[in-house]
Amino acid sequence: MSNSxxxxxxxxxxxxxxxxKFTGSPKFNFVGGHGxxxxxxxDGLIAAANTALRREGRTLATYGFGIDGPQGYRGLRExxxxxxxxxxxxxxxxxxxxxxxxxxxxxxxxxxxxxAPGDTVVIERDCYQGTLNRYARLGVNPVGIPLDGDGMRIxxxxxxxxDLKRRGxxxxxxxxxxxxxxxxxxxxxxxxxxxxxKTGAGARRSDLRGRLLLRHHLGxxxxxxxxxxxxRGGVVHIGSFSKSIGPALRVGxxxxxxxxxxxxxxxxxxxxxxxxxQIVLAEYCSPHFEQRVAKLRQGLRSKRDAMKEALNEQxxxxxxxxxxxxxxxxxxxxxxxxxxxKLYQPALAAGVAINPGPEWSTDPVHSKSRMRLCFASPSxxxxxxxxxxxxxxxxxxxxxxxxxSNVRRA
Ligand SMILES: Cc1ncc(COP(=O)(O)O)c(C=O)c1O
Numbered sequence: 001m002s003n004s005x006x007x008x009x010x011x012x013x014x015x016x017x018x019x020x021k022f023t024g025s026p027k028f029n030f031v032g033g034h035g036x037x038x039x040x041x042x043d044g045l046i047a048a049a050n051t052a053l054r055r056e057g058r059t060l061a062t063y064g065f066g067i068d069g070p071q072g073y074r075g076l077r078e079x080x081x082x083x084x085x086x087x088x089x090x091x092x093x094x095x096x097x098x099x100x101x102x103x104x105x106x107x108x109x110x111x112x113x114x115x116a117p118g119d120t121v122v123i124e125r126d127c128y129q130g131t132l133n134r135y136a137r138l139g140v141n142p143v144g145i146p147l148d149g150d151g152m153r154i155x156x157x158x159x160x161x162x163d164l165k166r167r168g169x170x171x172x173x174x175x176x177x178x179x180x181x182x183x184x185x186x187x188x189x190x191x192x193x194x195x196x197x198k199t200g201a202g203a204r205r206s207d208l209r210g211r212l213l214l215r216h217h218l219g220x221x222x223x224x225x226x227x228x229x230x231x232r233g234g235v236v237h238i239g240s241f242s243k244s245i246g247p248a249l250r251v252g253x254x255x256x257x258x259x260x261x262x263x264x265x266x267x268x269x270x271x272x273x274x275x276x277x278q279i280v281l282a283e284y285c286s287p288h289f290e291q292r293v294a295k296l297r298q299g300l301r302s303k304r305d306a307m308k309e310a311l312n313e314q315x316x317x318x319x320x321x322x323x324x325x326x327x328x329x330x331x332x333x334x335x336x337x338x339x340x341x342k343l344y345q346p347a348l349a350a351g352v353a354i355n356p357g358p359e360w361s362t363d364p365v366h367s368k369s370r371m372r373l374c375f376a377s378p379s380x381x382x383x384x385x386x387x388x389x390x391x392x393x394x395x396x397x398x399x400x401x402x403x404x405s406n407v408r409r410a
Contacts, residue, residue: 028386072099144362
């Protein structure tokens with residue numbers, strides 16, 4: 001068959017750059033939010049799939065689970081109602097939950113009901129790359145608020161909102177990842193009602209994040225969700241099973257008051273998210289979720305410590321990072337002369353994949369010498385070897401670190 005047809009003149013303007021063919025995973029993979037394959041609950045999911053499919057499998061012959069409707073498998077939404085109450089203080093009904101294809105689809109749907117080109121949103125200065133890409137594609141202006149060890153700085157938020165108001169700009173919403181932020185892994189402490197800044201008339205505060213997504217992380221106590229604390233109900237809550245069970249399942253969810261849910265639903269035009277995943281998850285999670293999360297926490301804590309140790313040993317004071325209470329990442333600051341966008345390719349050539357800071361921030365100067373490292377997926381040995389390889393490359397390209405294990409480099 002001829003391959004000569006030229007699609008290029010037909011493509012619409014403004015598409016993202018062409019994708020590269022997948023050529024396999026790097027040896028030391030510190031990117032993405034992959035989980036630990038050795039800890040994946042294969043047997044538990046096989047047993048759950050067997051039971052659930054025998055009981056419910058016939059419904060796969062229908063769109064939208066037959067009588068369960070377009071918002072997703074009822075059993076999974078019932079599990080979420082219980083979980084959201086006990087873990088996040090959220091009181092909601094199954095009608096206020098929509099199961100989505102990962103929280104990325106949830107972001108698209110919520111963006112879809114609120115955002116038009118030229119709109120402004122207020123977000124954390126360092127922010128999840130998938131969110132930043134979406135705003136760029138939509139032509140939306142993100143206003144980045146600096147973070148400290150307690151997440152989004154409320155004083156800076158207050159100033160930014162005042163400034164926007166002075167300029168007559170009304171932000172559509174505040175997007176925050178308050179409980180185990182990505183990439184900084186900070187946790188926003190919940191303050192008493194009244195101490196938070198007024199967001200200004202019409203501004204929406206959207207708690208677009210995943211408590212289940214984060215629930216597994218290292219911290220034991222997580223504060224109540226902003227959704228649970230909101231007095232006027234102007235919050236949307238997004239969650240996911242990607243980090244607590246596995247990202248390949250592609251199961252996330254939106255919690256929103258029905259008035260908003262009824263506007264989101266018509267935008268979900270994919271005839272429903274994958275049903276087998278939902279049925280199996282509901283069956284597996286009801287009895288096993290707590291245990292699974294406890295085990296995950298243990299594994300993550302130990303890998304976080306391994307990565308901190310490796311960074312300290314290989315980079316010494318050249319690598320700065322906070323002592324995180326949760327999450328699966330370290331947000332690492334290297335000396336100012338390091339440009340992590342330029343470190344990326346040589347590191348990859350040495351088998352080490354990193355996330356360069358500028359791809360995870362609204363501020364290219366602040367993030368230039370920062371990088372995000374995920375420690376959940378690589379083994380302890382891979383963490384040690386990968387960080388050593390990264391230090392070699394960084395020294396070759398930028399002259400830092402100058403010492404390793406307190407020995408001066410040649
Ligand atoms: C804040 C945030 N939102 C969305 C996602 C995408 O997750 P999902 O696999 O649920 O689509 C991630 C993944 O790490 C994330 O950290």
